[in-house]
Amino acid sequence: MKTSEIRSRFVDFFARRDHTVVPSASLLYNDPTLLFVNAGMVPFKPYFLGDEPAPFKRAVSSQKCVRTLDIDEVGKTTRHGTFFQMLGNFAFGDYFKEGAIQYAFDLVTGSEADGGWGFDADKVWVTALFGDQETIDLWQKVGIPREHIQERGLKDNYWHMGIPGPGGPCSEIYIDRGPEFGPDGGPEADEDRFLEIWNLVFQQEELSQVRRKDDFDVLRPLPNQNIDTGSGLERVAYLKQGVANMYEIDEVYPVIAKASELSGRTYGANELDDIRFRVVADHVRSGLMLMTDGVTPGNEARGYVLRRLLRRVVRAMRLLGVADPVLQELLPVSKAAMLPSFPEIEDAWGRVSQSAYAEEESFRRTLQSGTVMFDTAVGEVKKGSSTTLPGDKAFQLHDTYGFPIDLTMEMAEEQGLSVDRAKFDELMKEQKERARADAKAKKGGATSMEAYRQLREKGDVPFLGYTDLDVSTTVRGIISDGVAVDRATDGSTVEIVLAETPFYAEAGGQDADRGTIVGDGFSLDVVDVQRPVPGLVVHRVEVFGELPLGAQADARVDAAARHGACQAHTATHIVHAALRELVGSNATQAGSYNKPGYMRFDFSSPKGLSDQLKAEVEARANEAIIANHAVTAQQMKLEEAKALGAMAMFGEKYPPIVRMVELAGPWSRELCGGTHVANTAEIGVLNLLSESSIGSGVRRVEALVSTDAFAKFAAERALVNQLTETLRVRPDNLVERIEKLVAQLKDAEKSIAKLQSEKLLAGAASLVGQAVDVAGVRFLGVETPGVGGGELRTLALDLRERLGSEPSVVALIGGAEKPTAIVATNEAARGLGLGAGRLISVACAALGGKGGGKDDLAQGGGTDATAAPQAIAAVRAALEGRG
Template identity: 50%
Template sequence: MQTHEIRDRFTNHFVTAGHTAVASASLLLDDPTLLFVNAGMVPFKPYFLGQQNPPFDNGTATSIQKCVRTLDIEEVGVTTRHNTFFQMAGNFSFGAYFKEGAITHAWALLTNPVDQGGYGLDPERLWVTVYLDDDEAAEIWEKKIGVPAERIQRMGMEDNYWSMGVPGPAGPCSEIYYDRGPEYGEEGGPAVDDGRYLEIWNLVFMQYERGASDSEDDYPILGELPKKNIDTGMGVERVACILQGVDNVYETDLLRPVIEAAEKVTGTTYGASEEGDVRFRVIADHARTSMMLILDGVTPGNEGRGYILRRLLRRMIRSARLLGATGATVETFISTIMDTMTPSFPEIIDNRERILRVALNEEKAFLKTLESGTKLFDETAAAVKNSGKSVVGGHEAFELHDTYGFPIDLTLEMAAEAGLEVDMAQFDAEMQQQRDRAKADSKAKKHGHTDETVYREWVDAHPTEFIGYNELTAEATVLGLVADGASVTSAPAGTDVEVILDATPMYAESGGQLGDRGRLVAGDTVLEVADVQKIGKKIWVHKATVIAGGVELGMKVNAEVDENWRHGARQAHTATHLIHGALRQVLGPTAVQAGSLNRPGYLRFDFNYTEQLSPDQLDEIALITNQAVDTDWSVNTIETTLDEAKAMGATALFGETYADDVRVVEIGGPFSIELCGGTHVDTSAQIGPVAVLGETSVGSGARRIEAYSGLDAFKYYSKEAALASGLASNMKAKTEELPGRIAQLTDRLKAAEKEIQNLHRQQLTAQTGQLLERAETVGDVRLLMVKLDGVAAGDLRTVATDLRGRLKGETAVIVLASDVDGKVPFVVGATQAAVDKGIKSGDLVKLFGEYVGGRGGGKPDMAQGSGNDVAGVEAGFSAVRDRVANS
């Protein structure tokens, strides 16, 4: 049974049982506790936390959620059961049914015959576990389902008790295991051998509320929840192993084709060695996870989600090289995994070109890193050999790994080829320190959701009616007031208060458009509204200050949008659509939106693209945008279903979740058609001019365009024209002659600066002989340490190089430092005899940097750095003297 059929059977089983089918959320959710969605229940957290009531018929839902877990990437492939990406099929009950319902549903799907919609598993091969004191679940399994008591095992809190890791819902679990047979391990159930007995489904019974604790498996239980809920998770990949009769998840229909592709490009056979098999599994796993992350809008970078993606791609590339691949491999692996995953995720088809572009660009960058890293390793290895040693320091290996992205396995391989070893104990210690720092940072960032329970009454009972598409003023009733995080009945003058109305013309911040500003007025009462936010997608919260009078619950007020604010916001938001349309015309469909912000008169538009735009491309985007304004197209809004909107070709924002009924904004037919709930002008000419300011990088594979719209664009152009006119007047030239005149002046200035710099260096070089007279003898080393104030870093290096050349026949070390506007550039040079003695410039630079609040690095014979504490220079000199004396 293919994986996509396993998914379909799961969904059909629960939809037939009355559950609402919920599409998988993006891997990227606005959740302060998560980097990626890592469990099937994550999109349902607001309902489990009691922040919102579930909007599902019968209080039940089912989904197949895409998930990513990356805590121990190094362990991927070592075991054959774990993937960084996986699909979690789940059914959820919010007070509708509890233990018996969850157990009955799961057992029926697993054991019903295939021709009746089930998976047809042999009931005799299924084992279950329950929590230690969960007699209720154990009795259901034995009495209701008929599982023999000897196949029901009780486990402790670590295995069979669940919580979110923060205060909130918690409860016991019951897990279902499949016995793969004696060839896989020892008999006796999952308590004896969880290699033979494969966990395939976890049923979580949320019935308690847990308190705060620093321990993951020891926390106080505060009491029972008012509603008992169900959260289950069935591992799609693990069930596929069983139904496809393969040993592990890497041999299923989704990943085995990637391994076969890797065999072809590497010339190595899967199954030939355990070490090689691990690398094959890394390729298959990381290819899929990388592809799915790019699909959801992640681009490689140096932090956060982007760093995870970069690391996955580079480990995949490196694994292929270690298996024997010599050229580019990414296109083969990513294309193969897209083919296997498309039946389950058809949106891959429309994003195929973009996914490949991002992945291939990262491969090119990494191949350059491998080249530069190899040079750095060669220098390190040469220094080790010259010192008479045979071990590359763990610190150097870690620096190659952490700073330059050079994989440790490559360092080990190259060290062996050079007849050297690597101090892995020190490397592992530094890696552990890095992990500890990461965990501490993660723990510091991990906190509960913003407490929105104060709004729950209104979210559940009084969703705000937004009437602002057609009206800018409206009479409304005050349904709720919140001050300092608590519900209040009134607010006097001078109070900052959040006001909840039954209806409002004010737009709440969403889709990149900032919330409206305006006023709430009732007789002598006046509230200035500075922002409007949406809670639970149902209520509009007006953040206001009571300017006069006072506001009370039940009061009738006139809600008035600031017309100037709305006018500018509509212009900017509609201009954003035009720039998106122009961008796709110039760059093609792979340049997709990754986010935006628009406020009156200004917009920025982020898009996924791997290359810097040329001036000509930017000019063309600006021209097409303003041509669209001049064409005066009608701006049409269409309310329709999500499926119909997709059929129309409407584009959507990555990571955004849309309801079944959506709003489409269409401008100029195929020029621009997008899903959007924002406010817009009636015709494109109402935008006024659009001034494209420029384009910048906001991360690897992500770019940003900024622009002014309307009157702000006119002011910008007017200011630019006045500036050009002023320059032309001062230079006695025509405006169109300015670029040439400025280029001539720039060239002359650069030539003059270069001449001055050369003269300055000649003066410094002339003083070299005098500087040598200040050298001292420390042991058998000539040590010259001088502070040359006002000398830039480049000139310091020139002087140090000259001094080292004059002392090349001796065992000598030169240390130069300067004070340049409070900054402390410093350089250390060492002759070859000093390097052979074990004195490395890089080590001395790091030592000196500790005293001047800086850091640096370089080669054994020449290194440099910069600090910001001039007062520490003499102490730095002293520390270097002591180090040289002990060499």
């Protein structure tokens, strides 16, 4: 069962039980206490803490998470990974223990045919807090025998956030993997054999003091009992896929396979190499997902974590013997594996790949020069019979060559040395103090956020762009490479802050404005506008001339581009309203992006739109455009806007006073800070391009508007004209003609396949003569290049019959670019314990792939078509060694 299917089964299960599907928040969720989202409940924290009322009684999500505290353990164990996905169902004052336990048991043990995960109920074990008899009784009620329920203490089975707030007992679900993984006795005996896949938290108490995991004070019962669950998707995946660990599931293993191909080393051959393979697979995937969500390599905070991950990949591949650039080989493999679950990777790929490859190139230069110095320092240390690399050497590697201290410590450990970390930290502290005293030195990297904060302290930057596109203003601040400066020179790219601005900063899915800022002796091209901290608008500009701090300037927005953005943004609101009207009120916004001529809208929906429904949505949107509805915006209290039915986006934080954009009265009312046309007729026309899934329970529509939409219609009309001329039919008959041609083509393909099969079968008799005796079994191994699928199976079955009743095994290797393997055994061979399912695994391993099937017939494939002889030889060797 593919990872994406496990996820969709989970989300669909709870969606059918009235849970609101909440899309995954970005890994960069706006929580000042977190570097990254590290748990599935993070987006729901305000509701659990009581800071905000929950907008729903029930919710379900599959949340992207990153944890990096155990980064050094990645690869060394099969439990630690940096990026993972947490499945969760949540209830706020709704169902409690009984509902959560029943739902979990039904999904975990429900048959695959009915949408469940299909685990054997006899292999399910659970834990409960000591003395939580209610939970024990409820598990017994659903069918878990008492001997499969174990009680544990507060450290294991009580949940809280480590701070005053909600808490409660929890109950964990484990799956028995079998005696080959460890001793019997449940989770208390062995947590490798008994693998935890799900934790159900029963929030029922408010804690006033928290001293340790198992030492806290309970203030009172919570006014509402809540459910917070978390199931590790990767853990469920490797159980359902029958592999040994999370590194071997379908979303991770392809990177290991590629790394093995590049290095010429075999995964599984020795533990040290396996650790490096697993580090590579984990870090490539984590880096891909972090960059997709907007992180770029850097020297601080999130950027530093990403840089460390990418550099550990390069370092691990070097230790596997690969000195050439590797990310350009590995990152696309991870992209292909993750794309079915996260289609947004495609949109970000250009930025992601460019950033990753540049980081590797930079690090390669660092390694080349810095490793020479490191080796020299190690030689000096060993010559002096010491076991510690001096802290000043580690600092020099960091300061001169950009070696992260973690990398130096890893390399030193490989040489049997430690690092004087205390001296290193002392030198780093001195450097930071010098940097603060003289920002121009900028050693160790500047803290760009500090520059933003200092400018923000001077006051808000008013946005005047709702009414004015040309504003006379003053340059309040200039930031270059994260440091505030007093001027910018010709040819540089800097960030500037104005006293007030007409430029719209990217937000709410709307692209930033473009334009120019001109003054005496300078002209600035505005290439991006952002709000790095609330209240501060920062313009990224290319400088022509000399720009001094405090200069008077005229800020001019590109009016045509702004109008295009307004058209697209208003069209987004129209599509949202049309979807809610035609699909249902649950089709709520899950994200959007709009720019001149183009809009993209994501919405919650358990299923896709039919062609007819897509046509209806497009028609309804164009009806609203033609109706020339006035588009108005007004400021009001948040409560008033919600009372009027204004749509708000989940996860967004809204101030007490909000801006509500309205068209056609209650048909479309949304909280929105973006810019819009004055009336819908200004949009012109909307062309709905596509509708697709971007994740379980979330759909995406894309459309063109205005002249871009018209151009698309014109291109489609030209295509129709060309087809009608080529096929010599009227436009009304075009579909019928094409369907007839397709049917004819399919008939021809079937005829060709039939002829090919007949030809193969006609030559089967001559192939039987190639059978040889191997340890008392007639074995026929044949390469059939270009033959695959059904023809190969038919040939294998025919050859098996021709070999007669004595023990016989047939192994065929066919296929074209990618090899296909078939193994068939007769009844006599199976009586000797020779199952096709086991033999196909042997063959496919040689081909660089996997296979499976029944004892009589099994099929698989691989990646290396040149390894067909080795695959046949491997099956023969398995027959020779069966005794």
